[in-house]
Amino acid sequence: MDFDYQWFLLGLPVAFALGWLGSRLDLRQWKREQRDSPKAYFKGLSLLLNEQQDKAIDAFIEAVQQDPDTSDLHFALGNLFRRRGEYERAVRVHQHLLNRADLPRADRERAQHALAQDFMKAGLFDRAEEAYKALEGTAFDTEARLALLTLHERSRNWRSAVEVAQKLERSGTGSFASRIAHYWCELAIDADARQQEADGDDALRRARSAAPQAARPMVLAGQRAFARGDHAQVMQAWGELMTTHPVAFNLVARDYANSAIAANDAVGALERLRTLYGRAPTMDLLAAITLLDPGAAVQRSRLLAHLQTQPSLSVAQELLRVSAGDTLSSDETQGLRDAIGRAAKPLQRYRCAACGFEAQHYFWQCPGCLSWDTYPPQRLEDL
DSSP states (O other): OOOOHHHHHHHHHHHHHHHHHHHHHHHHHHHHHHHHHHHHHHHHHHHHHTTOHHHHHHHHHHHHHHOTTOHHHHHHHHHHHHHTTOHHHHHHHHHHHHTOTTOOHHHHHHHHHHHHHHHHHHTOHHHHHHHHHTTTTSTTHHHHHHHHHHHHHHTTOHHHHHHHHHHHHHTTSOOOHHHHHHHHHHHHHHHHHTTOHHHHHHHHHHHHHHOTTOHHHHHHHHHHHHHHTOHHHHHHHHHHHHHHOTTGGGGGHHHHHHHHHHTTOHHHHHHHHHHHHHHSOOHHHHHHHHHHSOOHHHHHHHHHHHHHHSOOHHHHHHHHHHTTTTSSOHHHHHHHHHHHHHHHGGGSSEEOTTTOOEESSOOSBOTTTOOBSOSOSSOGGGO
16 A cells, blocks of 8 residues: 555644644743742742741742752751751651752752751750761761760760860861860869779870860869879969969969968968969959968958959958957947948859859859850959
């Protein structure tokens, strides 16, 4: 049977017309979808700027449904969920992105970083640690390591914190010597609590090596020697502290005086304390001097001189204590002592210079903002 080319020639225009019509329909649908998707996106953005987060989330969900391949919409939606505390939904959004095989590398790293933030905010620290470690060698490498450092500090995993801080330092992020010294000091304290003196010695040695001029290793070296009753070692460690960090010496001034008495060096220690007090008078130094020179008359004279130069409630309270019964009745003295004591108590605190957190005891790491070395080693009344 012969093929009739006439039918072929007649069918060719019909096929072309049908193809053209189909392409026009697809093009119209694509344009309509592209037109609707930005509208939903900008609507969500407008609602977000007006602090209507619930409605913004609904708008972004609508935009994602219309254009499920747009990663930016997923990131916007995931960040909104995290800001609202809906961490499970944020995790699902970012995990969905990571499961996409066609996701570009940059967006994959961004999604991994967002997922790590979700876990961190949700308090899932183990999963956050794994997620941050997966970012090693990516564009988020430094941010991930800094987050890991914070994570290790919160969990008091000091050895891991040392490793991460050393990596950050080697990468040129900055100097972490002081923080590394703090980590080793924490490890030394933990070792002493477990009665593992050799491990404590090693940790303290590493702390001094990490930051030779840092104050805390010197303070800790003297405290450990004081606990052992090695007062000669105490005098050596805190003598160096007195020279290099005279302000931080206030933290151990009283114990220094007690060690000087035990080491038969009261005269020399008294002279050194008087010299330091002459440069920067504080109540801690005055109390240490009183331990070495406890005469009532000279003590009263010192308190009065301090009160005249630095009028603080604590000094007034102490002066009333030593002069009780001389010119005031005991009831009046007691009443004044109690009143001044209550007024002085808020000033007998340490305050974090970073966040303002106040505490009765001195902290090397602020319990409020977790910053290191932000507590001036002087009480509020001495500042």
